[in-house]
Amino acid sequence: MPGDKNSIGYKSRATIKSYLQDIGDDEAVEELFPSGGVGQGLASPWGNQVWAHTGMMCGFLPPESGGQLAQIQSAFSLEPDETLKNSRVKITLEKFWIHRYPGSGTHQILCEFTGKNQLQNEPEELRFALTTEAKDGASAAISGSPIFLGVSVGENGIAFEGKTINVISKGDETILNAIGSGPFKEGLGLLTKAQPALRPFVGLTSSVVQSVLSRNKNKQVFHFKLGLDFAKSQTSVPLRHGSFIVAQGDSSHWDWNALAWNTGSGQVVDKSTKRPILFNYIVFRVSAYA
Secondary structure, eight states, X not given: OBOOSOSGGGSOHHHHXXXXXXXXXXXXXXXXXXTTSOSOTTOSOOTTOGGGOOOEEEEEEXXXXXXXXXXXXXXXXXXXXXXXXXXXXXXXXXXXXXXOOSSSSEEEEEEEEEEEEEOSSSEEEEEEEEEEEEETTEEOSOSSEEEEEEEEOTTSOOOEEEEEEEEOOTTOHHHHHHHTSHHHHHOXXXXXXXXXXXXXXXXXXXXXHHHXXXXXXXXXXXXXXXXXXXXXXXXXXXXXXXXXXXXXXXXXXXXXXXXXXXXXXXXXXXXXXXXXXXXXXXXXXXXXXX
């Protein structure tokens, strides 16, 4: 279930190669565009350059998951929790694992999340952004960071989306520092009914993200879109309390039964090797709002 088509993986071979050369990622250039000209270029598999995947897989961990290795379910096989209709929930960012991102060293990443607050008269757009840093093969320093607090679910679910942007261009420090402070950093608290001040905030967040994306060396890496609704379908992700694992990948052989959540290390691992999976992924949690 891919998102929009602005991510780097959708771009032409020439655009991707030029981008990688521009940011000095010689390793990725050689792997995807070997100098000998005998490689498959951007044909699947992607090798170590997993940031080029444009699809997603979604797994689910129920709140009561226990044990050292907790089984991950396919989120597409879940039953929606009808009791969450007309309730309020909070959404928190629990984990952002970077197996490989374009560039080298420590990656600076801008994350943007959008959703719908289901009010009585009309849905209200929600938008929240945060910045983080991580190296390849490591997790960003995030755990339980609030995204949306007190979202009104209504009868139709939430409609939750996320995107990640690789920030390379210099001169964006002021903008990124603004995102990392004040209401951006603390998350968005919602009252029972719409707040007039909310719309300018949503517009400001959108403007900041678009400003960062407008620079040549900053590229969107991943975008996902989830229904989080009450449809009983094998092609949509229903709404339940628990943790959703969104992995960036296109593998038709993906099998959540072969993977597990290591509660000690806080990682998605291969059951047979106990090693972290070789994919980028985001974990967010939906829980009751007090």
